[in-house]
Amino acid sequence: MTLTASNLESHGDDHFVDAEEDERSGKVDVEGRSPLRLAWARFRKDKLSMAALVVTTLFALMAISSPILKRLGVIDPYTPHQDLLDYATGNYPKGFGGGMSWSHPLGVEPGLGRDVLSRLMYGATLSLTIALSAALITVAIGTILGIIAGFTGGIVDSAVGRLIDLTLSFPATLMLLALSGVVVDRMTDLGVPAGATVNGLYIVIVLSAFGWPPIARLIRGQVLSIREREFVDAAILMGASRRRIYFKEILPNLWAPLLVYFTLLMPAYVSAEAALSYLGVGIKNPTPTLGNVLGGALEYAYTDFFFFFVPAAVIAAIVISFNLLGDGARDALDPKAGR
């Protein structure tokens, strides 16, 4: 599995310009709408992107609400309902569609009888939390190193460059697998609570640790080009401190590519969590994540196809909607980057 990072990179600096758009690009809007409002206006006109926004918002709402719903007892990912299972058939759910009923709309899982919908919802929450944290940290590391490298230049720049080379030379998937024993042990020794916390944290850390180089490269390039513009010179002339220049002058000009990159990292990390879970790394049962819920369903391809397919479909829905959102955001923010 490759994280989409490599693909993202190439999409990031596309700028395909149609002949007609060449003409348009010269124009500047006389009404002076802000670029953000313009982008939003463009975004709103794209039906697919709007649909993606709606779906991702729903996922986000679900992610925010399911811990609350769990506390309220509306969803319950943990309590077994073995009374709903048929002991004679190897504890398969009784009844239609894997034990579907009003209280268990997607049925219950074989063996233990936990509610499938609850596990999916709560699992999606954890997967999205992991993806969100990892994406934020990835973007943060990449941005900081990219800005520092791009702005400082010289030895620092080449040091960051070597660090990027080094990081990219490691086979990421293998490292994610191989380091889990080592790093999880270390973190547990340092007092990180064992179980879901340390395993989840591990995923976040290693995904970020191997995910940042493309962003650093992107940002470094952007910084180099922004650096040449007058307003930065002006800031330097006015005696602004270096840190101020980084964060006050340069960062605001980078948010558009970062936003796009971030939106595309989210689904990549949701997939990565699932893949790592398949390989035995990450948060383990009973705490549900999309990855381990899918992992637990894989055996049921023949005997309970619905139970087998649904978790994968949820992952696919998240990946597709976030990707479309990211594409839409890119198109809206940079109309010249065409698709």
Added chain:
Amino acid sequence: MFAYTIRRVISGILLLVVMSVVTFYLFYASSSTPERFACGPKCTPTQLDTTKRALGYDEPTIVQWGKFAKGFVAGREFPDDEKLRKAAPEQVVECPRGCLGYSYGYSKPVNTLIKDKLPISVSLAISAFVIWIAGGVLLGITAALFKGRLIDKAIVGLSLLAFAFPTFFIGLLLLKFVAIRWGIVELPKYSDFTDNPFLWVSGLILPAITLALVYMAGYIRMTRAFVLETMSEDYIRTARAKGLTRRVVIGKHTLRAVLTPLVTLSGLDLAGLLGGAIITETVFNFNGVGKLSFTAVQRYDLPLIVGIVLLLASFVIVANIVVDLLYAVIDPRVRLG
């Protein structure tokens, strides 16, 4: 160009040296007990200790790295214990120059293991590569040419779908239904190309498709974007203004330009895969380097992990150099220096 290559190779070697140190410290200096697996079940603490000494895990990391480095440069003999080597010369395993260590899980030199498994991973990588490049480029061009039309939307939509489902899920779906339940293809199994090319192909087809799908999805989108980008270039307008036919404009001028980034990216992607596709190999039980590395992780087989990490890194580094050189060949504007 020669001087450039030399310079790149030297910096690549330096990078590998740094990587080997980093990797050693990441794994060997950790608190885990790699000897437990080797020691076996019902292992007493004393036996655990003996095993640890026998495997040399009791020495400081830097000493272990030193032995590794020396072994790589000058070759090495196993077992590590010199007394034992002298007493029982029949047990000595020669690990000639380039030695990456000795896997205690497999009781073989890492190099031998990799040499055995590499053909499987390479076969898988190359067959997947053929599928994804052929499919990705053709479909990407088609989508670009029919931009905004139904066929474009269908291609882009399907590629997104292929991209969205986890690889292992697609692999299992193919294995469980296409191969086992419906029996449309033989059970995937690796055969040597030299033994029987037909079996080689038929055994590879499902894993290769699985592996190719996710890449193909990316390449469709990339090719499509490259083609659209190129078609908006001034020189394509020039070509049209010359009165060239659409076929020449697309087939010659556009493709020639699209080729360059595609060659670069696909070269790097292929290099990343030559060293094994862990998930696909695991799903289909292909004993390539990917599965070897997975087994190594399961067994805490540190020399094997380190050896594979460094091998894969060298693939990536070499691929980078090759791609840069290739770039100079296919893009007349690039001059190396």
Added chain:
Amino acid sequence: MGTNRKRLVAAAASMVVAVSLAGCGGDSGDGSGPKGQTDQEVTEATKGGAVFSLETAVTQAWDPQRTYTGRDLSNQSRLVYRSLVDFPKGVTDNIEGQTPIPDLATDTGQSNEDATEWSFTLKDGPKWQDGKPVTCEDLKYGVSRTFATDVITGGPNYIIGYLDVPQDADGQPVYKGPYTGEGQDAFDQAVTCDGNTITYRFKKPWPDFPYAVAALRSFDPYRADQDKGDKSKLSVFSNGPYMLDEKGWNEDSGGTFVRNPEWDASEDTNRDANFDTITFEIGIETEVIIDRLIADEGNDKFAFTSRSVTPAQYPQITGDVEARAVNFESPFSNYLVPNFNRLTNLKVRQALAAATNRAAYVGALGGDKASAPSLSIVNPSTPGYVANPNFGKAEGGDVEGAKALLEESGETLPYPIKLTYPIGSDATDKAFAALKATYDEAGFDVTLDGLDPSGPYYEQIQKPGSDSDLIWGGWGSDWPSVSTVIPPLFDSRVNITKASNGQDYGNYASDEVNAAIDAAAAETDIDKANEMWSEVDNMLAEDVAYIPLDTTKFYFLHGSGLENYVNSAGTNGYTDLGVLSVVDGGK
């Protein structure tokens, strides 16, 4: 197919439930459902054909002294390595099937009065695959290798503590194995050859030594000139009916065995050697193996496995497929131990024992085809097994009783419990979630701590200062005797050191129990000894030194082209390759 966590675990699982003899209770009999073990019988067979063994776990070693997995010990014995004594072929009865019969030796061994010395006389006739006869020196060399603990790893090395070789300052034998030759004199006194007769001398009485010889491969002969140390780990130099073909063994994909021309069928009556070749195909996911056996296509018609049908696949085992299935209790038992460093209040331990919901646990594992609740740490198939009366009903889960006991304990509720277990299959995770639910109902607050058994799990539970309160354990006896269950798990003298609690994960230490163990172990009368073991088991139960969970059940499926498929007691319940044959010899 299965998560690969299973596979991460598969290796380690062999550490826990390493090996066992013990035949297995045949259940079934009610006409519907898969066959039971005792329903199987040996019928007339046709020679010829090729059989296939589909496996998930790779074979760790073909080196007899380095083998410790039940399946491999049995397969080696039936295919390539003969021992002084062996368990009979094709017998499913626990007692008969687990009673040694002569193989390389002329009888089942002669011991002195207190069973500290055993002698065997070699038959004339057994040959190695190069035609040379198997000698007493080969036998002596074989067991000597076990002392080279730096090379011969992974096997049941603890047996070097039994032989009468003096110890050095570190508490290790002064003999360091044949490679360095250090301390060779001491070994030469412990094991002696007199013509064709080999004599072993032990430090303590070892009444059931022949059982160990038959069950383990540690005492098998090994040819010194074929020994290349670690290099020989996966090579086979056979004296049995088959030998590895010229391609050898591939560590990841397996290999093929063909007939050994030097083997003499007339002299070896314990191996029918019906099929011509056997091919091991290893590293396949369990679900895929079962799917292939269900499909029963091509070579898979002649295939069998040591992997059980997974619960997810139960609904597919019907009709014709069911006729090819067999379901019975395995020699592997699972249990929980309370950590005596933490759970010092007896009432709390009793409450835990009462609340342990075996029915829910078994249900989560897949129900009565996957597992059966048990009431003793001793496997029901082990001769000497007695259901322990201290653990109440088989299904367990007495929430009210547990609540009452917790009230009496005077502890603040809910009582926090950290339950440490090795992560494994999805079903394992579910099973512990099921236990937690009932514990929590009874007034505990259980935190599940699933750890990777390839390392972290043992790190955690073997630390004497571990903060785990309740720990899962699994055990299969090394040979059919309670003496290989209770002492290794609860004798504090062999387990507890400053650095580790060995296999006494609960840090249980009782002088009373230790004394009782010594007495039982020294008893040479087997029936009397079993009574004494049963008493020790009662003492443990009164202390709640362990809480029994279940006996794992085997649920095997095989191809339609196989005949004489028998899961003998003497082959740990795995397919007995000594009798297996192909329908019409594959013609």
Added chain:
Amino acid sequence: MSSSTAQLSAEPAQGGQPGDPLLVVKDLRVHFPTADGVVKAVDGLSYTLERGKTLGIVGESGSGKSVSSSAIMGLFHGSNAQLSGQIVLDGTDILTLREDEMRRLRGRDVAMIFQDPLSALHPYFTVGSQIIEAYRVHQSVSKKVARRRAIDLLDRVGIPQPDRRVDDYPHQFSGGMRQRAMIAMGLVNDPSMLIADEPTTALDVTVQAQILDLLQDLQREFNSAVIIITHDLGVVAEMTDDTLVMYGGRAVEYGKTSEILTHPEMPYTWGLLSSVPEVTGDTSAKLIPIPGSPPSLLNPPSGCHFHPRCAFRDKVPGDLCRTTTPELAPGGRGSSHLKRCHLADPESIYQTEVLPEIAPDLVDLLAEENT
């Protein structure tokens, strides 16, 4: 040289009558539907061009000058652009041609020289092969013949050692040489019409002059009609017979170049003139840039597109500039000088208010001329 080209161009004229203008553009509209609305890149453009004459189209970027010439090349065939009006080239309305018919015209009857030859030449093919390709697509000759032709033309446009440079890649050429190669490519089929889109913009000043000279020489030699698209009035003054000023997709002033330069009648043209330093070289002249920025073609200003930037709006009674679009109509200087402006007497405003600012010495000159 000339004899061979005459031979090659001896093809039957496609319905054009001798003496008719070579190119007639009538009410050309080029609209692009986009996600944000319809972009009216060219909106009602008309002009004519005789054989052997040169037309300059002037305007800021985004004024529609490049789009209109791309339309003549038929480059919008197969795109989503909406074209209407007529483009009659040598008697044929090319807007009615099918793509393959149009393709046969492109490069043979009408050729185009693009701005920025670095990006307009394919980076992966040699200069020679690109010229050869342009030649062979319209002429069935062998590669060898085509290569000779390419070398000849490279020689003609002033590339030194053309037989060697023919195998160079574009990036190995200097900027000026690339533009010469571009011109060679444009002329290779001896077209009756040549469109040069900002041919000198990317070049430095000395090279600019050489290229312009070259173009003029070649035009004379090949007797082509030429359209030069530029924002540089200096180029217009030097090269062209007629001038068309475009703003916001429309023609705002059209007439003889001498007329337009000396008696401009549209404030936008004044602005253009005032932004050009080298018109006179007068040191007292002020450089007065046009305030504001080019209009949105998506959402153009009402009335006169130029009104938001026009400094002379108050000279027009009422709110006419904002509410009503002025017609392109003859002003005070005869029927051949068209302007699109509401100003009643632009001439006098120019003379009294604009000229003194931008070219004081020219005022006297004009005054002399008038007397």
